[in-house]
Structure formats: structure tokens, C-alpha cells
Amino acid sequence: MKKQTIVVKIGSSSLTNDNGEIDEAKLTGHVDAIAALKKANHTVILVSSGAVAAGFKQLGYPFRPVTIKGRQAAAAVGQSLLIQSYIKKFQEHKIVPAQILLTRSDFSDRERYRNAFSTIMELLDRGIIPIINENDSVSIDELTFGDNDMLSALVSGFIHADQLIILTDINGLYTDNPVKNPQAKKYNFLEEITDDILAAASSDGSKLGTGGMKSKLEAAKTALSLGVSIFIGKGEGKDSLLHILQGTGDGTYITNKALEPINTSRQWIALHSESVGKIYVDEGAEEAILYKGRSLLPAGIFKVKGSFEKGDVVEVYGKNGLLGKGEVNYSSSEVEQEMKKRLEKKKFEPSIEVIHRNRWVEIK
Ligand SMILES: Nc1ncnc2c1ncn2[C@@H]1O[C@H](COP(=O)(O)OP(=O)(O)O)[C@@H](O)[C@H]1O
Ligand SMILES: N[C@@H](CCC(=O)OP(=O)(O)O)C(=O)O
Numbered sequence: 001m002k003k004q005t006i007v008v009k010i011g012s013s014s015l016t017n018d019n020g021e022i023d024e025a026k027l028t029g030h031v032d033a034i035a036a037l038k039k040a041n042h043t044v045i046l047v048s049s050g051a052v053a054a055g056f057k058q059l060g061y062p063f064r065p066v067t068i069k070g071r072q073a074a075a076a077v078g079q080s081l082l083i084q085s086y087i088k089k090f091q092e093h094k095i096v097p098a099q100i101l102l103t104r105s106d107f108s109d110r111e112r113y114r115n116a117f118s119t120i121m122e123l124l125d126r127g128i129i130p131i132i133n134e135n136d137s138v139s140i141d142e143l144t145f146g147d148n149d150m151l152s153a154l155v156s157g158f159i160h161a162d163q164l165i166i167l168t169d170i171n172g173l174y175t176d177n178p179v180k181n182p183q184a185k186k187y188n189f190l191e192e193i194t195d196d197i198l199a200a201a202s203s204d205g206s207k208l209g210t211g212g213m214k215s216k217l218e219a220a221k222t223a224l225s226l227g228v229s230i231f232i233g234k235g236e237g238k239d240s241l242l243h244i245l246q247g248t249g250d251g252t253y254i255t256n257k258a259l260e261p262i263n264t265s266r267q268w269i270a271l272h273s274e275s276v277g278k279i280y281v282d283e284g285a286e287e288a289i290l291y292k293g294r295s296l297l298p299a300g301i302f303k304v305k306g307s308f309e310k311g312d313v314v315e316v317y318g319k320n321g322l323l324g325k326g327e328v329n330y331s332s333s334e335v336e337q338e339m340k341k342r343l344e345k346k347k348f349e350p351s352i353e354v355i356h357r358n359r360w361v362e363i364k
Pocket of ligand 2: 010011012013048049050051052053075133134136146147148149211212
């Protein structure tokens with residue numbers, strides 16, 4: 001089998017018990033399955049939840065804390081316990097793991113985004129398994145990844161993974177939450193996540209997890225848009241991950257062969273950048289950038305809002321609203337000067353690319 005790059009995301013309920021402790025048997029099972037993938041020459045990145053669920057008991061809480069400071073403190077205790085267990089178990093397979101804790105702002109800052117990328121690549125080149133979690137103890141509540149399902153989708157796009165495997169306490173996506181509706185049927189294969197499928201998945205999760213199936217599907221949608229295939233299921237047993245790669249896993253496969261990976265800088269523009277201005281274009285420019293694969297030229301721009309510099313990201317609007325985002329090659333005042341020259345019928349530069357094609361992402 002071709003060597004693949006796999007992101008494995010493990011949910012809290014697949015690593016801990018209800019009492020706020022690591023379930024060593026479950027964790028060992030996952031480590032053994034990951035080691036089997038590595039042995040088969042695949043590259044693996046682990047996104048592991050479980051810090052809050054593994055830490056609240058030792059912090060002195062009888063159940064998962066509901067306050068922000070309680071959760072953040074539980075994560076501080078639990079994250080080190082988790083990593084301790086991972087180091088011990090991976091050592092038995094002579095595998096060295098590394099901890100990476102990320103916050104949303106690490107992704108929105110372009111330099112930190114590039115740094116995170118090169119660190120992960122260096123670890124992978126040296127055969128180390130990066131274990132990624134959100135840095136819960138310092139994350140600001142309104143500025144998080146949402147949950148680790150989304151974090152794992154972003155990571156898999158970022159490193160151009162072949163497959164994202166989301167392991168949870170249920171063997172896939174059902175037409176309804178099977179815990180509440182025993183008539184619910186399982187989806188084995190999907191090519192897209194329609195609004196109907198999203199609407200049927202509930203955000204009810206296990207006692208320990210966050211987001212339920214809904215957050216997994218939202219993450220799967222993001223991963224698909226970045227050209228990554230997804231599997232959602234339980235994954236028990238040391239050969240489970242190999243079976244999943246071979247197509248015989250018990251869960252839901254979500255794959256769309258027509259979607260292509262998009263490069264990291266365009267991912268950053270689409271998913272993480274903050275727009276600092278707006279550009280309004282006419283119908284001709286809209287058609288050129290949306291349907292003819294062209295760059296945005298000053299001739300089609302009729303209004304600029306906000307003040308931006310070369311290298312900033314701006315939103316582009318057409319007659320029916322937002323068309324997409326792109327990185328500008330010129331400042332707002334330079335673009336305005338070109339617009340003015342054009343309106344005054346003076347010599348302007350019709351061919352300068354305000355947004356180059358490779359720095360443009362359409363928002364659908
Ligand atoms: N349509 C659905 N199909 C499958 N499971 C669902 C569905 N809707 C809700 N769920 C619930 O999602 C839960 C898994 O989500 P969650 O507890 O957040 O997992 P994790 O901790 O692994 O991230 C399942 O236990 C199940 O009860
Ligand atoms: N970062 C948190 C997990 C957040 C999360 O998404 O949990 P889960 O739904 O179990 O994957 C933690 O480690 O406790």
C-alpha cells in the first residue's frame with residue numbers, strides 16, 4: 001500500500017472514563033494501532049482530546065467542570081497526565097512523541113502559522129509523532145477552534161494529509177442520534193455533507209466529549225473542502241487503523257475524489273486570515289475571477305472600503321454579495337489612484353494584478 005499521511009483524532013470518550021481518569025486500556029489500544037500504522041511506513045499525526053476529562057478528578061472536581069477557569073485548570077492537570085501516558089506507551093514501540101499545543105491565534109498570525117507548519121514537518125521528517133491539542137489553559141473562550149474535530153480538520157488540510165480518521169465512541173454517522181433513536185441507520189459512504197445530513201446530526205455528545213456528531217460533520221466538511229478524505233468510527237484493536245486505510249473499517253467514509261488539495265497559503269487566506277478592507281467589483285470582473293480563472297485587475301473595481309497595505313487580505317464583493325477573499329498586491333490608496341485615473345480617462349495601468357489568482361479564494 002502507498003505510504004500515506006494520516007491524521008488520527010481521538011475524542012475524550014475514547015481515552016478516559018466517566019470518573020475523570022485516563023482509561024489506560026483504551027489509550028494503549030490506540031497507541032498500538034498507531035504504532036502498527038507507523039510500522040507499515042505511514043506518517044501519523046495525532047490530535048488528542050481528553051485533557052479536561054483526564055484532569056478534573058485530580059483537580060478535585062466530582063464531574064467535568066462547567067466554568068471556564070475550572071475547565072482550563074483541569075486541562076492543565078490532564079494534559080500532562082495524558083502526555084505522560086502517551087510517552088510511556090509509545091516508548092514500548094520505540095516511538096518518540098512530541099506535544100504541540102495550539103490556539104486559534106497561532107493560526108490567524110501568519111508567521112506563527114508558518115512556524116507551526118515547519119515544526120510539524122521537522123518532527124515528521126525525524127519520525128516523531130506530534131500529539132496536538134488545543135492549548136485550553138490559555139485559550140480565550142470566544143476565540144477557540146470550536147473543538148478538536150475542527151482542529152484536526154485544519155491540521156489535516158495544513159499538512160496535506162491523505163486521510164483524517166476521527167475516532168469516537170460510536171461506529172460512524174447515523175441518520176439520527178442512535179443513542180436516542182434505535183431506528184437510526186448508519187451511513188457507510190458519503191461523497192458530500194449536505195445540509196440535510198448536517199441537520200440530522202445532533203450536537204448531543206457523550207458526557208465527556210464536546211460537540212457530538214454535528215461538530216464532526218462540520219469538521220469533515222472543512223477537511224473535504226481542503227481535499228482530505230475522512231473516516232468517522234470507533235477504531236478498536238491494534239489493526240483497526242490499518243483496516244480503516246484498507247477500506248474495511250467499521251464506520252463512515254467520506255470521500256470526494258473530485259476535490260483537490262489547496263495550497264497552504266490559500267488555506268490561510270480562506271480559513272484564518274482577518275480581512276482588513278473591502279473591494280467592490282463590477283459584473284465583468286466578477287465573471288473573470290469566478291468563472292474564467294483570472295486575477296483581479298483595477299479595471300473592474302468601482303469602490304474600495306477601508307485602508308489596507310500590500311500583503312493584506314481583503315474581501316471582494318460583487319452584485320449579490322461576498323465573492324471571496326484575496327491577498328492584495330497594492331495598498332488601498334494605490335488602488336484608488338488607479339480607479340481615479342481610469343474615471344478621469346487618464347493613463348492607468350489596466351494590467352496590474354490587484355489580487356493574483358494564486359492568492360484568491362472563492363467563498364461559496
Ligand atoms: N447522527 C448521529 N450519528 C451518530 N452519533 C450521533 C449522531 N448525533 C449525535 N451523536 C452522538 O455523538 C456522540 C459522539 O460525539 P462526542 O461525544 O462529542 O465524541 P468525542 O468525545 O469522541 O469527540 C455519540 O456518542 C452520539 O451519541
Ligand atoms: N481540548 C479539549 C477537548 C475538546 C474536544 O473537542 O473534545 P472531544 O469532543 O472529546 O474531541 C481537551 O483536551 O479536553
